[in-house]
Amino acid sequence: MTNIPPSLTGNEIRAKFLNFFEQKQHKILPSASLVPDDPTVLLTIAGMLPFKPIFLGQQTPEVPRATTSQKCIRTNDIENVGRTARHHTFFEMLGNFSFGDYFKSQAIAWGWELSTEVFKLPPERIVVSVFREDDEAFAIWRDEVGVPEKRIIRMGEEDNFWKSGATGPCGPCSELYYDFKPELGDDHIDLEDDSRFIEFYNLVFMQYNRDADGNLTPLEKKNIDTGMGLERMAQILQQVPNNYETDLIFPIIKTAAELADIDYQRADENTKVSLKVIGDHVRSVVQMIADGISASNMGRGYILRRLIRRVVRHGRLIGIDGNFINEVAETAIELLEGVYVNTREREQVIKTELQREESAFLATLERGEKLLAEVINKLKVEAKTEISGVDAFTLYDTFGFPLELTQEIAEEQGITVDVAGFEAEMEAQRVRSQSAHETIDLTVQGSIDKLAEHIHPTEFLGYHEYQLISHIEGLLVEGKSVEKAESGTKVQLILNKTPFYAESGGQIGDKGYLAGEDVLISINDVQKESGFFVHYGTVERGVITVGQKLRATVDKACRNRVRANHTATHLLQSALKKVVDNSISQAGSLVSFDKLRFDFNSPQPITKSQLQQIEDLINTWIAEAHPADISVMSLEEAKGKGAIAMFGEKYGSQVRVIDVPGVSMELCGGTHVNNTAEIGLFKIISETGISSGVRRIEAVAGASVLEYLKVRDEVVKELADKLKAKPEEIPERFANLQSELKTTQKELENLKQELALLKSDSLVNDAQSVGEFKILVAHMGDLDAKSLQTAGEKLQQKLGSSAVVLASIPEEGKVSLVAAFGEKVYKDKKLQAGKFIGQIAKICGGGGGGRPNLAQAGGRDATKVDEALATAKTQLIEALS
Numbered sequence: 001m002t003n004i005p006p007s008l009t010g011n012e013i014r015a016k017f018l019n020f021f022e023q024k025q026h027k028i029l030p031s032a033s034l035v036p037d038d039p040t041v042l043l044t045i046a047g048m049l050p051f052k053p054i055f056l057g058q059q060t061p062e063v064p065r066a067t068t069s070q071k072c073i074r075t076n077d078i079e080n081v082g083r084t085a086r087h088h089t090f091f092e093m094l095g096n097f098s099f100g101d102y103f104k105s106q107a108i109a110w111g112w113e114l115s116t117e118v119f120k121l122p123p124e125r126i127v128v129s130v131f132r133e134d135d136e137a138f139a140i141w142r143d144e145v146g147v148p149e150k151r152i153i154r155m156g157e158e159d160n161f162w163k164s165g166a167t168g169p170c171g172p173c174s175e176l177y178y179d180f181k182p183e184l185g186d187d188h189i190d191l192e193d194d195s196r197f198i199e200f201y202n203l204v205f206m207q208y209n210r211d212a213d214g215n216l217t218p219l220e221k222k223n224i225d226t227g228m229g230l231e232r233m234a235q236i237l238q239q240v241p242n243n244y245e246t247d248l249i250f251p252i253i254k255t256a257a258e259l260a261d262i263d264y265q266r267a268d269e270n271t272k273v274s275l276k277v278i279g280d281h282v283r284s285v286v287q288m289i290a291d292g293i294s295a296s297n298m299g300r301g302y303i304l305r306r307l308i309r310r311v312v313r314h315g316r317l318i319g320i321d322g323n324f325i326n327e328v329a330e331t332a333i334e335l336l337e338g339v340y341v342n343t344r345e346r347e348q349v350i351k352t353e354l355q356r357e358e359s360a361f362l363a364t365l366e367r368g369e370k371l372l373a374e375v376i377n378k379l380k381v382e383a384k385t386e387i388s389g390v391d392a393f394t395l396y397d398t399f400g401f402p403l404e405l406t407q408e409i410a411e412e413q414g415i416t417v418d419v420a421g422f423e424a425e426m427e428a429q430r431v432r433s434q435s436a437h438e439t440i441d442l443t444v445q446g447s448i449d450k451l452a453e454h455i456h457p458t459e460f461l462g463y464h465e466y467q468l469i470s471h472i473e474g475l476l477v478e479g480k481s482v483e484k485a486e487s488g489t490k491v492q493l494i495l496n497k498t499p500f501y502a503e504s505g506g507q508i509g510d511k512g513y514l515a516g517e518d519v520l521i522s523i524n525d526v527q528k529e530s531g532f533f534v535h536y537g538t539v540e541r542g543v544i545t546v547g548q549k550l551r552a553t554v555d556k557a558c559r560n561r562v563r564a565n566h567t568a569t570h571l572l573q574s575a576l577k578k579v580v581d582n583s584i585s586q587a588g589s590l591v592s593f594d595k596l597r598f599d600f601n602s603p604q605p606i607t608k609s610q611l612q613q614i615e616d617l618i619n620t621w622i623a624e625a626h627p628a629d630i631s632v633m634s635l636e637e638a639k640g641k642g643a644i645a646m647f648g649e650k651y652g653s654q655v656r657v658i659d660v661p662g663v664s665m666e667l668c669g670g671t672h673v674n675n676t677a678e679i680g681l682f683k684i685i686s687e688t689g690i691s692s693g694v695r696r697i698e699a700v701a702g703a704s705v706l707e708y709l710k711v712r713d714e715v716v717k718e719l720a721d722k723l724k725a726k727p728e729e730i731p732e733r734f735a736n737l738q739s740e741l742k743t744t745q746k747e748l749e750n751l752k753q754e755l756a757l758l759k760s761d762s763l764v765n766d767a768q769s770v771g772e773f774k775i776l777v778a779h780m781g782d783l784d785a786k787s788l789q790t791a792g793e794k795l796q797q798k799l800g801s802s803a804v805v806l807a808s809i810p811e812e813g814k815v816s817l818v819a820a821f822g823e824k825v826y827k828d829k830k831l832q833a834g835k836f837i838g839q840i841a842k843i844c845g846g847g848g849g850g851r852p853n854l855a856q857a858g859g860r861d862a863t864k865v866d867e868a869l870a871t872a873k874t875q876l877i878e879a880l881s
Contacts, residue, residue, distance in 0.1 A: 003122040010234045010248040013119070014069050014339070017094045017228065020114050021067035026096055031070045031340065034291040035300065042300045043073045043288075047093035048204075048225045054099050055169050055206060055223055058457060058531045062653055064101035069094050069230070071340065073284055075303055078310075079426070082276035085235070085242035086198070089307060090284035092230040092248075100221030104205050105140055107224045108174065111203055112145045115176060119237065125179045129153045129191060131160040131172030137205070141174070150186035162204045162225075169219065170210050176201040178236050200236060201228045244276045248335065253279040255331045260318045274314035278328060281307045286332045289350045290342045294587055294601060295357050296691040308357045309364075316365070317405070325358045326351045348583060352603050353693050368399030370847070372406060376413050377842055385414065389421015396422070397429065457531030459497040462510070463630075463671065467553045470495040470514075474532075475546050484545040491521065491544070493535040499554050500535060502528035506589035507566055507670040512554040518542045519550065558593045559671065564679045564702035565596040567628060567658070567672045571621055571682070572598050572697065573644070574664040575614040580606060587694050591670065594707075595685070595700050602695045606687050611697075618682045621663050625677035629659045643667050681705040749786070767799055770880045773825065774802040777873040779865065783808040785816040789856055796820035803831070803880065805840070805872045807865050815844045815859035817868070826852040831879050836872075843868040 008016070018028050032050035034043050041049065047070040053059035070093045080087040098107070115121045128147055130137045132154040141147045163170035177197040184196065191197050206223040208216040234246035244253060256278045257264045264275060288304045295305040308325070315324055329351060337344040375391050387410055395401035407417050455473045474494030475482055485491045493514070500523065503509040509526030514535070519542035527534045544550075569589055576584045580602070588599035606614075635655050639645070643657050644666045658672050659665045673679060683705045685698045700708045716727050725733045767776040776795060780788055788808045796804045804820040819837035826832050834849040841848050841857035844864045848857025859868070 003125075004239065005120045005122065005237055007239065008119070008234075008237045010230060010246060011338070013233050013237065014092070014094065014230055016118050017114070018067055018069060020118050021065075021096045021110075024065070024096075024110060026065040026067040027063045029066050029068050031068060034071060034073055034288055035293065042303065043075075044070065045072055045074045046070075047072065047095035047227045048097070051097055051099075051225075053530070055225070056530065057221075061099035063099075065096070065098055067094075067096045069339070071287055073288065073303075075307075081280050082244070082273040085194070085244075086229075086232060088231060088243065088280050090280065090287060094228040094230055094233075096224070096226050098224035100223060103207075103222045103224060104137060105144065107203050107205070107226065108137065108140050108145060111176060111201055111226070112147075115201065119233065121178065121236070122182075123147075125182050127151045127153065127177040127179055127189060127191065127197060129155045129160055129173075129175045129177065131174075132156055134160075134172040134174070134205075137172065137174050148186065151189070153189060153191055155191070162206070163210065168210060169206050169223070170208050170216070171204060171206040171222075173205070174203045175199050176203075198232055198236065200232045202226060242276075244279055249276075249279045249283065251335060252282055252328055252331045255328050256315070256318075256320075256324075259324050259327060260315070260320045262318060271318050274318045277314045278311050281311045282325070282328050282332045283336070285311070285354065286329050286343065286350055287336070287340065289353050290340065290346045292585065292587065294353060294691060294694045296694070301691065305357060308354065309361045312358050312361050313365070313401075323355065323358050323362070325354045329354055349585070349601055353601075356603065356693055364399055365401065368395055368401035369409075371395060371399065372401065372409060374842065374847070376410065376415060377839075379415060380413075385416060387415060387417045389418040389423070389425055392417050392419075392422040393425035393429075397425075455494065455532075456496070458495060458533040460502075460533065461497055462499040462501050462554065465499040466556055466559065467551065468497065468499050469549060470497050470552045471549045472544065472546050475544065476534075484543055485539050486543050487539050487541055489539045491537060491539060493521070493537065493544075494532050495535065495550075495552065498526075498533050498535070499552055500526045500533065501554075501559075501671055502526040502533045504528055505668060505670050506569075507562060507591040508593070510554050510562075511558050511593075512552070513537075514550040514552050516542075516544075516548060516550045519544055519548070521550075560678075561593045561702055561704065562591055563671045563673050565593075565700075565704075566591045566668075566670045567660075567676065568618065568679050568682050568699065568701035569596050569598055570658060570660065570664045570666050570668070570672075571618045571676070571679075572596075572614070572699065573600070573666070574660075575617045576600060576606075576697075579610050579613045579617065594704050595698060597696060597698050599690065599694055599696045601693055603693055605689065606695065606697075611684055611687055615682060615684050621660070622676045622679045622682060625675055626660045626663055627675050628672050629661065630672065631657050631659070633657060638667060641665065678702075683708060763795065764798055767802065770877050772801060773822075773880045774799045775804075775873065775876045775880065776802065777805045777869050777876070778807075779869060780806050780808040782810055783816070784810045785856060785858070788816050788818050789854070792818035792820040793854060796822060801825065803876050805837070805869065805876070807869055809862045809865065813860065813862050815841075815846065815862050815865050815868075817841055817844075817848065817857040817859065819855050819857075819872075821853055823853070825880070829880060831876075836875070840868050840872045840875075843871060 022028050032044060036044045036049055044050070047068060048055070050070065054061045071090065072093050073090050075089055077087050078089060081089060096110070115126060116123055128141050128151060130141065130152060138152055138154070141152050142149055160173045160175065161170065162173050177191055177199050179197055181196045204225040206225055207219055209219055210216055231243040231246060231248055234248055235243045238246050240246055244250065253264060253275045256275055262271060264272065267275070285304060285307050288300070293300050293304050295301055295308060311325055333343050333347060333350070372395060375387060379385065379387065387406065392403060392406050395406055396403055403417070403419070403422055410417055461468060472493055473496050475485060476492040477485055477489055500510040500512060501507065503526065510523070512523050514521040514523060514537070520540045521537045521544065522540050523535050523537040525536040527536065569591055573586060584600050584602055586599070587601050590597040632654055635653055638655050638657050642665055655667045656669050657665060658668045660676060680702045682701045683699060685700060685708065687695060687697050690696045716730070719730055720727050723730060723733045763776060763778050766778065767774040776799065780791060783791065788806055792804050792806045796802055801822045801824045803822070803825050806818045808816045810816055817837050817840060819833040821831060821833045832852040834851060834855040837855045837857045838847055838849045841859050844859025845861040846857060846859030849855055
């Protein structure tokens, strides 16, 4: 009988890992945000991602050794969550990293020491894999550590050779597996057997650089990148059958089970899957919102929305009605508030966002159910018995409607679902998602990648310089590296030093020009790519070549405008916090030459009164001429002074602080005025909602205010001329016009209803007797919906025990329908107007409903109105005979 390692809580595992490497001279660094400082990746998907610039050689490490517990999110295998023992969207990756310091021998020795002495895993339960060609690692495991050869498994490049992409840093891996069934022996070990083995620790030996031809060159500085899955180690040490039943996730599952009145241990497999999905996804959404992500239909916001919807959907599947997600989220917050402090700090924001998204999606689900009913009715009309995979996937992807619920409802109607077609659509989406979002690319794109091997990152001197002499280090045309470019060519330039600000932190890149002897290049944009400032422009005169010296000059007027707008953005955030709510946080911004845009988290619109207070307060600060002090200090010191950092931004140990004493203090790398008086004026243009829980203010500052007011003044003058009124009389004149229009519209409506009654009187004699009832089905021309309803109601009253169905086409292509039924019709014959007219409207591509005695419906296909009326008449005769 082999030994069983002692049980540890998830928090104890995390602490022991970090403390172990701290004793090995590693600096414990905090987890980076789930929003990476990397445009190629939507979310932080691996523990090493925050160190990408170091591994690329683009950033000098502050310490030679580091260790972290990094929160990560991956969604490329989202359909496996809850169905396998170890797939998650949110997970914590424990890692130790060496930046050109120690290498293979020490990494292996410490990995073994940590596993066997700290976590006390029995050596006979550990199997090691190495890259098949890595004889060095094999020898270290066998000769230095003492692992038997049979328990060192050589594996191919696909499994045990890490690479970032086609080119760039790469190297062999060595993985540690825990053996749940060591009694099966060491012969014919199959590490793919996940019922026996679980990989818990991966050591990456980053020792090569791969070029475009696939050639491997040893790196001058070799790096170590490791990852130990916290959830997997918890499963091993807590001796549970899967990661979900560890103390890291199971308390969330237990909360959900209690809300559904379910005993998890006695639940069927499908119910357990739903509970696991809830447990996993709730951890994800809580941490995403805590890091400043808001639900939307794009990018990481869409991922958040999709996860929330899956939680709600699986809640319905296990019988939870109505809102419940915040009760489960509270458990997730309690579990991680001691590890990631912003979890509790952002509690209100988290719960507000979840409540809003959950309520909206519950309504969406109802719409999905109605759409499914339409799909089924259409199939019946077409005499078909299978819902297509495309329709089933549309229900799932657009409305969040689960396939299993589609199947259940369809089965009740004697209809099947093309599951194979659904899976094909799902796989197509999965491929698109993986290719778009879930790869870590450590290479600099295109030709800049090659240039990076020979040149240093651009030196930016633009905070204090508007003009300087520089030389061209890189020249690209249409993304390809060239040696020269002639007049008329659009180019991308990399200089050794520059005064041009590159787009960053919401501020757009500078404009200006580069000039030399018989040479002129206009610069219209500057972008930053992995430390290089790429200047986009056009050669206006002459021929330029690599190495050429040029005078770089920033357009000072544009720079001054953007400086005013950027500082005004800081004042705006401060004013919002003072006037509206101190918990308001930035969700994005744009600072351009002509205006500024500020996005922020707020569940409610800002009132007109509050907007005026904000505008007045900012203009007061401007008039008070506050100095803007700019300094560089440590991140810890800046936070200690109360500087605001934007959620989702990654900051180094040294940060730039923009301090307007007594008004605003923020971390920011942008350009700013020296004194608020330089801004001149501030004017809010608009305040709108851009997504659920996110508002946007657009404003102008400085010279742009005068331009904005000039346009408004011209509009007011034009209106005054047309209305023959003074500017101050315009509001009253418009009020009078609106009142006159309202009176005219009411008179027109009365006339229409009188006309409808006249038309209806002429139809009384057309009623048909069916037993003791009378029925009337008629087309009323182009009557509007309200008049049609009046006519239907009056006709039914005149006819007594009757059923009246009327139709009209008030607009081209539109159909209006009304059903008015007498009391005996809907009580004795159980024929309700709402249900009846709703089914008839579907013939015209629409729907509707209402009360048992009176109901309205609409349709989109006017060509089907005669068919709809004929069907209505037939059904009324059958029902009332």
